[in-house]
Amino acid sequence: MRRSAWLAGLLLASLAPAAAQESVNSPAPTLVIAGQVAHPRTVTLAELQAMPAATVDVATTTSAGVQHVTYTGPLLWTLVQAAQPVGEPGRGNTALQHTFLARGQDGYAVALSIGEIDPRMEGKQVVVANARDGQPMATLRLVVPGDLHAARSVRDLVAVEVR
Numbered sequence: 001m002r003r004s005a006w007l008a009g010l011l012l013a014s015l016a017p018a019a020a021q022e023s024v025n026s027p028a029p030t031l032v033i034a035g036q037v038a039h040p041r042t043v044t045l046a047e048l049q050a051m052p053a054a055t056v057d058v059a060t061t062t063s064a065g066v067q068h069v070t071y072t073g074p075l076l077w078t079l080v081q082a083a084q085p086v087g088e089p090g091r092g093n094t095a096l097q098h099t100f101l102a103r104g105q106d107g108y109a110v111a112l113s114i115g116e117i118d119p120r121m122e123g124k125q126v127v128v129a130n131a132r133d134g135q136p137m138a139t140l141r142l143v144v145p146g147d148l149h150a151a152r153s154v155r156d157l158v159a160v161e162v163r
């Protein structure tokens with residue numbers, strides 16, 4: 001395993017118990033941005049709420065028909081850019097090499113790629129939602145607009161690992 005990947009794993013492992021502890025002691029969720037970035041950090045709910053937010057409409061098909069819900073929060077793109085993904089040395093333009101593993105409190109994780117959310121590419125408005133239909137949420141949720149199934153809608157989002 002590359003040393004950098006090992007370090008990222010260690011960082012995530014050491015932060016996970018702290019995050020779990022926090023949800024017991026305090027209702028305010030936090031989000032760890034780590035991995036192949038120059039500036040790994042833990043973003044607090046207050047910081048997320050202070051960032052420019054996008055609102056996306058998500059349609060879910062249920063037995064009762066199609067239901068629309070709106071989610072509001074900063075774009076994943078904004079958070080990732082602030083952390084500054086770093087490429088592998090000597091590989092030229094590495095901007096599009098990155099993928100993300102977005103992880104929930106329960107360990108559930110889904111992958112996305114930077115090309116999906118880069119505004120110059122697919123530009124999908126993937127948000128780290130902290131409000132649903134305008135109401136504040138107690139936990140964070142990754143929202144991927146346009147998905148037909150909700151499997152990438154990671155609830156209790158606690159970490160985004162940049163790879």
Ligand SMILES: Nc1nc2c(c(=O)[nH]1)N[C@H]1C(S)=C(S)[C@@H](COP(=O)(O)O)O[C@H]1N2
Nearest residue numbers: 104105106108149150151152153154155156
């Ligand atoms: N943390 C976490 N998020 C998750 C899952 C999970 O098991 N854990 N299941 C996914 C799947 S498969 C679906 S269909 C949706 C269901 O969303 P809901 O349980 O909030 O309605 O959550 C997604 N997000």
Ligand SMILES: [Mo]
Nearest residue numbers: 149150151152
């Ligand atoms: Mo699902």
